[in-house]
Amino acid sequence: MRKKVIAGNWKMNKTLEDSLKLATEVVTIANDEVNNNVQIVMCVPFTSLYAVSNIVKGTKVALGAQNCYSKPSGAYTGEISAEMLKSVGVQYVILGHSERREYFGESNALLADKVNIVLATGMTPIFCCGETLAQREKGIHIDFINAQLTDSLFHLAPADFQKIIIAYEPIWAIGTGVTATTAQAQEMHEKIRNHIASKYGTEVAETIVIQYGGSMKPDNAKELLSCKDVDGGLIGGASLKARDFIDVIKGA
Ligand code: PEP
Numbered sequence: 001m002r003k004k005v006i007a008g009n010w011k012m013n014k015t016l017e018d019s020l021k022l023a024t025e026v027v028t029i030a031n032d033e034v035n036n037n038v039q040i041v042m043c044v045p046f047t048s049l050y051a052v053s054n055i056v057k058g059t060k061v062a063l064g065a066q067n068c069y070s071k072p073s074g075a076y077t078g079e080i081s082a083e084m085l086k087s088v089g090v091q092y093v094i095l096g097h098s099e100r101r102e103y104f105g106e107s108n109a110l111l112a113d114k115v116n117i118v119l120a121t122g123m124t125p126i127f128c129c130g131e132t133l134a135q136r137e138k139g140i141h142i143d144f145i146n147a148q149l150t151d152s153l154f155h156l157a158p159a160d161f162q163k164i165i166i167a168y169e170p171i172w173a174i175g176t177g178v179t180a181t182t183a184q185a186q187e188m189h190e191k192i193r194n195h196i197a198s199k200y201g202t203e204v205a206e207t208i209v210i211q212y213g214g215s216m217k218p219d220n221a222k223e224l225l226s227c228k229d230v231d232g233g234l235i236g237g238a239s240l241k242a243r244d245f246i247d248v249i250k251g252a
Pocket of ligand 1: 009169174175176177214215216234235236237238
């Protein structure tokens, strides 16, 4: 039985003061209202990680970052290493979000290196994949996503692959208010699981958590999360308000 994982992606939002307020609210409400069947993660900006790590310590909420660099250390001005993230209590790292692929030119090859370093440091990558609307309309979305997985993840040994979380995020649904239908989400999650099975076998594929991301909100979370192969969510906009985030989590 796969445990559902709901991760909030705050993106480039929240000052330190705002982060402390939101994190405290989420932890407090989660403690009262969320059962232990769901793993909650908050992926906060780098500048808030250390302070938020003190708030989430010993609670139901785990700490996540939104990116890290592919090299262990050195002359890479402005970058943050996996080891630095680990040292402030980070347990999960989002990699390959479509915004990073689009605005910062992150390639499948670079992401393979980032996946390696995050795993080697003992944290869990949340690896994002997803197609544009044009790719879906052309009918090439499944091949496109399979290639993202193959190129960035399929070099891993099965034991390492099993530590990964995959987030399927159709780009046309991110921040747009347009959500994939349950049929579209279930179909894609099943295809992703089948692709994993073709490389690692069904037993491994059945253990992999595949989150859906793209305008998941309190009013659609329950339906999406009830799909057989949807094992959680990566939540952008709705993670910026404690009440909304908790209501999404309660949909699991
Ligand atoms: C995201 O950025 O990963 C995301 C899913 O955003 P939103 O929920 O706002 O669509």
